[in-house]
Amino acid sequence: MAEQENKKGPAIHPPKADELLDMAIIGGGIAGATAGIYSGRYLLKTALFTKTKGGAILDSPDVENYPGFITISGYDLMNRVLEQAQHYGTLVVNEIIEGIEKQDDVFILKGSSGKSYKTKQVIIATGLIRRKLGLPKEDKLSGKGVSYCATCDGFFYKDKVVGVVGGSDAAALSAMLLSKYASKVYVIYRRERMRCEPYWLTILEDDPKVEFNYNANVAELKGEEKLEGVKLDNGNELKLDGLFIEIGSEPSTDLFAPLGVEVDKRGYVKVDDGMKTNIPRIYAAGDLTTGSAGFKQLVVGAAEGAIAATSAYHYAKKELKDTR
Amino acid sequence: MAEQENKKGPAIHPPKADELLDMAIIGGGIAGATAGIYSGRYLLKTALFTKTKGGAILDSPDVENYPGFITISGYDLMNRVLEQAQHYGTLVVNEIIEGIEKQDDVFILKGSSGKSYKTKQVIIATGLIRRKLGLPKEDKLSGKGVSYCATCDGFFYKDKVVGVVGGSDAAALSAMLLSKYASKVYVIYRRERMRCEPYWLTILEDDPKVEFNYNANVAELKGEEKLEGVKLDNGNELKLDGLFIEIGSEPSTDLFAPLGVEVDKRGYVKVDDGMKTNIPRIYAAGDLTTGSAGFKQLVVGAAEGAIAATSAYHYAKKELKDTR
Numbered sequence: 001m002a003e004q005e006n007k008k009g010p011a012i013h014p015p016k017a018d019e020l021l022d023m024a025i026i027g028g029g030i031a032g033a034t035a036g037i038y039s040g041r042y043l044l045k046t047a048l049f050t051k052t053k054g055g056a057i058l059d060s061p062d063v064e065n066y067p068g069f070i071t072i073s074g075y076d077l078m079n080r081v082l083e084q085a086q087h088y089g090t091l092v093v094n095e096i097i098e099g100i101e102k103q104d105d106v107f108i109l110k111g112s113s114g115k116s117y118k119t120k121q122v123i124i125a126t127g128l129i130r131r132k133l134g135l136p137k138e139d140k141l142s143g144k145g146v147s148y149c150a151t152c153d154g155f156f157y158k159d160k161v162v163g164v165v166g167g168s169d170a171a172a173l174s175a176m177l178l179s180k181y182a183s184k185v186y187v188i189y190r191r192e193r194m195r196c197e198p199y200w201l202t203i204l205e206d207d208p209k210v211e212f213n214y215n216a217n218v219a220e221l222k223g224e225e226k227l228e229g230v231k232l233d234n235g236n237e238l239k240l241d242g243l244f245i246e247i248g249s250e251p252s253t254d255l256f257a258p259l260g261v262e263v264d265k266r267g268y269v270k271v272d273d274g275m276k277t278n279i280p281r282i283y284a285a286g287d288l289t290t291g292s293a294g295f296k297q298l299v300v301g302a303a304e305g306a307i308a309a310t311s312a313y314h315y316a317k318k319e320l321k322d323t324r
Numbered sequence: 325m326a327e328q329e330n331k332k333g334p335a336i337h338p339p340k341a342d343e344l345l346d347m348a349i350i351g352g353g354i355a356g357a358t359a360g361i362y363s364g365r366y367l368l369k370t371a372l373f374t375k376t377k378g379g380a381i382l383d384s385p386d387v388e389n390y391p392g393f394i395t396i397s398g399y400d401l402m403n404r405v406l407e408q409a410q411h412y413g414t415l416v417v418n419e420i421i422e423g424i425e426k427q428d429d430v431f432i433l434k435g436s437s438g439k440s441y442k443t444k445q446v447i448i449a450t451g452l453i454r455r456k457l458g459l460p461k462e463d464k465l466s467g468k469g470v471s472y473c474a475t476c477d478g479f480f481y482k483d484k485v486v487g488v489v490g491g492s493d494a495a496a497l498s499a500m501l502l503s504k505y506a507s508k509v510y511v512i513y514r515r516e517r518m519r520c521e522p523y524w525l526t527i528l529e530d531d532p533k534v535e536f537n538y539n540a541n542v543a544e545l546k547g548e549e550k551l552e553g554v555k556l557d558n559g560n561e562l563k564l565d566g567l568f569i570e571i572g573s574e575p576s577t578d579l580f581a582p583l584g585v586e587v588d589k590r591g592y593v594k595v596d597d598g599m600k601t602n603i604p605r606i607y608a609a610g611d612l613t614t615g616s617a618g619f620k621q622l623v624v625g626a627a628e629g630a631i632a633a634t635s636a637y638h639y640a641k642k643e644l645k646d647t648r
Contacts, residue, residue, distance in 0.1 A: 034391045034623065041389060041479070043504055065365060067358045067405045067626045068392050081391045198367045199412070273597075274617040293598040295631050299358065302391045303627030307619050317500070318523060 014091040015045035020118045022046060023312060024109055025090075026097050026255070027125035029055020030298050031286025033081040034305035035123045040088025042313040047091040047117065049109070054078030055127050056249075056287065057298060061151055061177050066298045074151070077298075093117075100259055107281070120320060121281040123308045124256055124269065125301075128249035128287045133165065137221045145227025150174035150244050157182045157242045163230060164188065165218055166246035172196035172204060174244050179209045186238055188213045188230070218243070251288040264290055275308035281315065283308035338415040339369035344442045346370060347636060348433055349414075350421050350579070351449035353379020354622050355610025357405040358629035359447045364412025366637040371415040371441065373433070378402030379451045380611065381476075381622055388479060390622045401622075417441075424583055431605070444644060445605040447632045448580055448593065449625075452573040452611045457489065461545045469551025474498035474568050475621070481506045481566045487554060488512065489542055490570035496520035496528060498570050503533045510562055512537045512554070537562070575612040588614055599632035605639065607632035 015021060023039045025032045028050025039046040057063060057074035064071050086092055096112040100122065109117040130148045132138055138146060147153040150164070154177050162182045164175045167189035178185045187194065187204070192214055194201050204210045213232060220231040221243070229239040251267045262270045262278040269277055269284040271291045277284055285291075285304035292300045339345060347363045349356045352374025363370040381387060381398035388395050410416055420436040424446065433441040454472045456462055462470060471477040474488070478501050486506045488499045491513040503509050511518065511528070516538055518525050528534045537556060544555040545567070553563040575591045586594045586602040593601055593608040595615045601608055609615075609628035616624045 030391065037389060037391060042501075065361060065630075066392065067354065067361060067408065067630075068390070068396075068401060069404070070408050070411055072392075077392060080393070084391060084394050087394055197365055199365045202367075272617075273615070274619075291597070292627065292631055293596075293635070295598075295634055297627075297630055297634075299623065299630050300627040303616065303621075303624045306389075306391075306621055306623050307616055310619055310621075311617070317527070318521075 014086070014089045015047060017047055017091060017093055017115070017117055019045065020106065021120065022316060023121050023123065023309070024049065024107070024117060024119035025123045025125060026109070027055060027127055027286065028053055028078075028082065028092065029125060029127050029286055029301065030057060030078065030081060031055075031127075031301035031305035031308075032123065032125035033078065033085050034302040035125060035285055035309040036085030036090035036092075036305075037081070037088055038306045038309035039123075039312065040085055040090040042309065043089075044309075044313060044316060046089065047093050047119075048085060049093050049095045049097045049111070049117075051094065051096045053082055053092070058151065060173055063298065081302075097255065100255060102259060121312045121315065122283070123305070123312065124261070124277075124282065124284040124288070125286045125305060126252065126255060126288060129252045130245075130249045131247050133218055133245055133247065135218065135221050137223075141221055141223060141227045144225065145223065145240070145242050146221065147242060147244050148246075150177045150246075153242070153244075154178050154181050159183045160241035161239060162186070162242040162244060163238060163240045164244045164246060166248070167191055167194040167196065168246060168248065169196045169200065171246035172200040174246050175204055175210060176200065176207075178244065179207050182242075183209065185210045186213055186240070187211070188216055188218060188232065190215065190217050213238070249287075256282070268294070273307075274311040275304055276311055281312075283312055338410070338413045339371060341371055341415060341417055341439070341441055343369065344430065345444065346640060347445050347447065347633070348373065348431070348441060348443035349447045349449060350433070351379060351451060351610065352377055352402075352406065352416065353449060353451050353610055353625065354381060354402065354405060355379075355451070355625035355629040355632075356447065356449035357402065357409050358626040359449060359609055359633040360409030360414035360416075360629075361405070361412055362630045362633035363447075363636065364409055364414040366633065367413075368633075368637060368640060370413065371417050371443075372409060373417050373419045373421045373435070373441075375418065375420045377406055377416070380454070386480060387476065387622065389475070405626075421579065424579060426583060445636045445639065446607070447629070447636065448585075448601075448606065448608045448612070449610045449629060449632075450576060450579065450612060453576050454569075454573040455571045457542055457569055457571070459542065459545050461547075465545055465547060465551045468549065469547065469564070469566050470545065471566060471568050472570070472573075474501045474570070477566070478502050478505055478568075483507045484565035485563060486510070486566040486568060487562060487564045488568045488570055490572070491515055491518040491520065492570065492572065493520045493524065494572070495570035496524040498568050499528055499534060500524065502568065503528075503531050506566075507533065509534045510537055510564070511535070512540055512542060512556065514539065514541050542567070573611075580606070592618075597631075598635040599628055600635055605636075607636055
């Protein structure tokens with residue numbers, strides 16, 4: 001964890017998880033953590049529930065586009081932001097929330113540990129779930145050559161041959177990282193050229209380890225006990241030790257759909273410009289919302305978290321007659 | 325300036341100010357600087373025009389609510405973000421833009437130095453002009469007890485005595501927030517009673533920490549190195565550690581009004597969720613827009629800058645057939 005000097009005296013004392021919370025934040029990515037900073041600063045009794053310290057950005061070894069850091073690892077950035085939320089009294093609880101129920105004016109959150117938590121307001125910041133190729137043997141070979149996280153697994157492919165499926169920023173970041181370890185990185189993408197940030201594409205195109213397989217899809221995964229290669233739908237075969245699948249992600253609606261939270265066709269939570277959902281006292285922030293023109297970047301998720309917490313604070317003052 | 329290690333090799337070579345720019349960003353606050361990071365990373369030839377390195381936040385000695393830094397000065401933060409923009413090739417030009425004209429498909433920017441600049445697209449990020457009291461020493465004591473942002477600076481006045489000048493919702497919100505920290509909050513307002521939302525006024529009137537000084541204006545700021553108090557025009561004197569001036573702020577529309585950029589009643593630039601104005605190839609970001617529910621915070625301005633640059637990049641690809 002990056003050490004940060006605390007010039008401002010001790011943190012505000014955090015709430016206990018079993019008292020009635022003013023605010024429960026579900027998700028420990030940049031949106032949730034920033035909501036935690038703001039909610040804590042507004043002196044709302046806040047708990048943030050997350051299974052990992054950090055969200056999608058934990059996969060990024062080098063974050064370069066978050067304003068304030070020319071380069072920082074996703075891990076370090078998230079540690080800093082979560083620490084900042086804790087500094088303002090937000091309690092970070094290592095718990096997966098599996099269900100939310102409304103009882104009168106209180107929401108009951110069911111944790112995977114069996115515990116329940118009561119809260120007046122909720123910010124959903126659970127992010128997105130990674131998409132799979134949908135091929136036979138994909139689940140079986142997952143963790144045996146097939147991976148969805150280059151940051152997590154890239155290190156195991158030192159001097160090996162790997163493939164990356166996808167053309168997005170995430171795919172580019174994975175390919176860049178893998179090229180540090182692997183002897184060869186094949187990029188496999190269905191379109192004519194990667195659609196990632198041009199700057200990243202120039203880096204990849206200048207990298208002698210990287211070879212592009214455009215206009216191609218993975219048709220078949222080879223290998224039984226572990227991945228041995230792939231067959232593409234243009235007939236080519238590649239011998240691979242690892243395949244990193246970076247074809248996007250989608251919101252998981254299981255948690256909040258039962259509450260009647262409105263989503264768009266693709267499952268993204270509809271929010272207004274104050275990050276309010278259609279259900280009073282439920283807000284959403286980060287990658288799973290329709291906000292910010294759907295633009296998914298760290299700084300945007302952070303802003304949405306700040307806005308959600310501010311809307312909740314105003315609601316607490318005005319509607320819940322909270323005297324803080 | 326905070327030194328930042330550059331792990332990624334030399335910066336992209338910046339454009340020359342006299343060539344046709346892909347992007348001109350007007351304003352060097354957090355919104356403009358973040359737009360500069362993104363625009364540079366998109367390989368758009370970008371110049372950022374500003375008279376100061378940093379915007380409104382330069383007034384804040386201790387920024388605590390920007391995610392990633394438990395505490396950082398506005399000056400250091402802005403240096404870091406502007407440096408990051410320069411790292412990606414954005415040219416920072418020390419120049420006040422005094423006029424914008426459209427000639428065919430190009431915008432001509434007139435600088436106060438007499439120079440002109442040509443650009444395909446523009447992001448307006450000129451922020452707001454804070455209304456000041458107009459008193460001697462007001463500028464000198466700014467950041468030394470005199471503040472224009474309770475959300476930014478209120479936390480530093482734990483157990484201190486503060487004043488709030490103004491009667492608006494913003495003044496009420498500031499007073500409410502300050503009462504959490506301070507031992508005493510004097511509201512100083514020129515009329516008979518605050519004109520904020522009545523509910524907020526009831527909260528303030530029930531708050532034993534809050535004392536109202538109505539029908540009064542600040543006549544004099546006391547203190548040399550830091551604020552020590554104020555003298556009111558009714559003859560009363562108040563000993564204060566901090567004075568929060570909340571008499572409003574407003575966008576300056578002189579620059580873009582002649583182009584037909586649509587604004588709301590109060591002069592804020594109307595934007596969609598992609599930060600586009602009604603004029604193609606003109607975007608706006610930061611405090612002067614109607615975006616993000618009007619919530620004015622660093623991280624929100626940064627996000628708006630990122631979104632504006634992204635919209636411009638997509639426009640360049642699609643409409644200007646830019647091949648980058």
